[in-house]
Amino acid sequence: MAPEQTKYAERSIPKISLHDFANRIDEVTAQLIHAAETDGFFGLVNHGIALADIEAMFDTSASFFALPDATKAKVPFTTKNAGWEKNAQIRPSTGKADQKESYQMQFGANMAGLWLPDEDLPGFQAKSLQFMRQAQGVSEKLMVCFARGLGFADDFFVKAHDVSRPETQTVLRLLHYFEVDKTVPVPEGYYRAGAHVDWDFITLLFQRAGQSGLEICPGREASTGFGLGDTWTKVEPAPGEIICNIGDMLMSWSDDRFKSTFHRVKTPSDPEVDYYGPRYSLAYFNQPCTDVEIQGPLKKYPMVTGAEFTRNAMQRNFAALKAKQEALAELKKSAIDAAA
Ligand SMILES: O=C(O)CCC(=O)C(=O)O
Numbered sequence: 001m002a003p004e005q006t007k008y009a010e011r012s013i014p015k016i017s018l019h020d021f022a023n024r025i026d027e028v029t030a031q032l033i034h035a036a037e038t039d040g041f042f043g044l045v046n047h048g049i050a051l052a053d054i055e056a057m058f059d060t061s062a063s064f065f066a067l068p069d070a071t072k073a074k075v076p077f078t079t080k081n082a083g084w085e086k087n088a089q090i091r092p093s094t095g096k097a098d099q100k101e102s103y104q105m106q107f108g109a110n111m112a113g114l115w116l117p118d119e120d121l122p123g124f125q126a127k128s129l130q131f132m133r134q135a136q137g138v139s140e141k142l143m144v145c146f147a148r149g150l151g152f153a154d155d156f157f158v159k160a161h162d163v164s165r166p167e168t169q170t171v172l173r174l175l176h177y178f179e180v181d182k183t184v185p186v187p188e189g190y191y192r193a194g195a196h197v198d199w200d201f202i203t204l205l206f207q208r209a210g211q212s213g214l215e216i217c218p219g220r221e222a223s224t225g226f227g228l229g230d231t232w233t234k235v236e237p238a239p240g241e242i243i244c245n246i247g248d249m250l251m252s253w254s255d256d257r258f259k260s261t262f263h264r265v266k267t268p269s270d271p272e273v274d275y276y277g278p279r280y281s282l283a284y285f286n287q288p289c290t291d292v293e294i295q296g297p298l299k300k301y302p303m304v305t306g307a308e309f310t311r312n313a314m315q316r317n318f319a320a321l322k323a324k325q326e327a328l329a330e331l332k333k334s335a336i337d338a339a340a
């Protein structure tokens with residue numbers, strides 16, 4: 001059977017400027033709430049993080065991934081949602097491992113033992129934490145606006161995501177997708193990152209100019225479990241722009257008013273248009289502290305703590321993955337039986 005062709009559509013992604021934020025907060029709030037209620041995705045410009053700082057963090061990330069695997073393996077991925085993995089994240093949407101490696105860092109207790117010793121990469125921890133604090137500053141502006149939109153006190157979400165507390169779960173993820181050989185056809189179903197929604201509050205994604213591949217399916221239009229068969233839109237990286245998407249946590253905390261959004265990173269397959277080189281991205285996942293109580297103003301869902309929400313999300317993912325793998329095994333068995 002020929003693989004189904006992906007359907008694409010040109011859609012404009014809202015661009016929201018944070019310049020003169022203190023004086024424009026009402027206007028920015030209205031724009032953010034509209035984007036959250038419809039697309040679930042928007043680009044942030046004039047956010048205050050200099051392009052040079054973003055580029056410096058990409059260089060820091062590249063120096064981490066250039067280390068031998070044996071060194072990176074000193075800080076392996078853990079159930080605390082921190083550490084390094086390579087070709088190990090299997091998505092329920094594909095049943096296959098993403099073609100990438102990633103390293104997740106946090107500010108608090110979950111990071112114990114998961115920072116590389118400084119002699120392996122001098123200055124790495126300090127530079128990463130400095131960039132994480134900058135991303136946190138931008139995130140807190142968004143949190144004030146979302147709190148206003150939902151009728152909470154201005155500092156409600158900022159307090160819930162206090163990264164100075166040991167209970168913090170917020171993550172900066174460095175991502176490295178490997179260079180792809182143009183002469184080898186991509187096996188069906190392989191993605192640099194398979195279709196998924198994020199389970200956090202909101203994600204800030206930094207991309208590098210020219211390193212395309214990100215595709216989204218807006219929240220109001222996703223109609224199937226994993227965005228499969230839906231219509232996708234390519235998001236070209238623009239220098240300095242931060243692409244933001246609402247995660248499941250904020251969707252639930254807003255009683256489903258704000259839309260969590262499917263996205264993926266395509267494996268290049270068309271030498272005419274696709275980017276085959278190595279791709280680096282930085283994803284800042286805002287996560288509430290473990291002891292924060294999460295419930296929307298309309299109380300649509302039972303109250304859960306930040307720790308429970310993360311645990312449930314990981315378990316749901318695991319159950320969906322198991323179901324996908326069983327379905328794939330069944331399909332393989334029927335094909336073998338049919339051929340016999
Ligand atoms: O690398 C990207 O552009 C997207 C990464 C992503 O969606 C994720 O890690 O959740």
Ligand SMILES: [Fe+2]
Nearest residue numbers: 196197198263
């Ligand atoms: Fe994501």
